[in-house]
Amino acid sequence: MKTEWKIFLIISTFLFGATILYGAWTAGDSGRVEWVGTVALLLSGLLTTMCGGFFWFVSRRIDLRPEDRPDGEMADGAGEIGFFSPGSYWPFGLALSAAIAGLGLVYWQAWLLGAGLVAVIFAACGLLFEYYTGTRRTAEH
The missing domain is CATH 1.10.287 (Helix Hairpins)
Known part of the structure; x- marks a missing residue:
């Protein structure tokens, strides 16, 4: 979960920066802010922030997974994940x-x-x- 919240933090930072840039660009180009795109980018940034915050809270409560450990091997994550029906229509x-x-x-x-x-x-x-x-x-x- 350590990796996931960092990825979502990067995406959130990008989306908030794109929101500011988009709002300023449309205001400078047409004289008014184009609200649909600005609000869509803002809400996308808030959604990724919410997902990243959830992953951050979960990562503090659980032990490190093999993916998060620097000495983790592929074999550490092996094992049964669940049952998946191979021939289901x-x-x-x-x-x-x-x-x-x-x-x-x-x-x-x-x-x-x-x-x-x-x-x-x-x-x-x-x-x-x-x-x-x-x-x-x-x-x-």
Whole structure:
């Protein structure tokens, strides 16, 4: 987490500097500040500052990870990360249904938007419960 908050600090510094430069440049060029771009850059800087602050707080509370230690090796980070389904079709269905919902929103077709949102919920539930086998009950003799 030590590396992450430093990266976000660099990005935040750049965005705040770009905000000042953009605001001054548009004010000097057109005689008035272009507020949409200035506010977008400012909010982007605040968002990256918030993410960097979160990573900074987390980095103070946890032990150093292998990536943060100067003597860390690649093998130190080895091990099981989690279970990832290699042959699942649900991510494809989720992406397709989100695309359908997006098209319904773009063309403002309520029926297409509704069908896409229902499909998104269905695909998300399918992805979530793909390996669910039910509650484990104790065998009664």
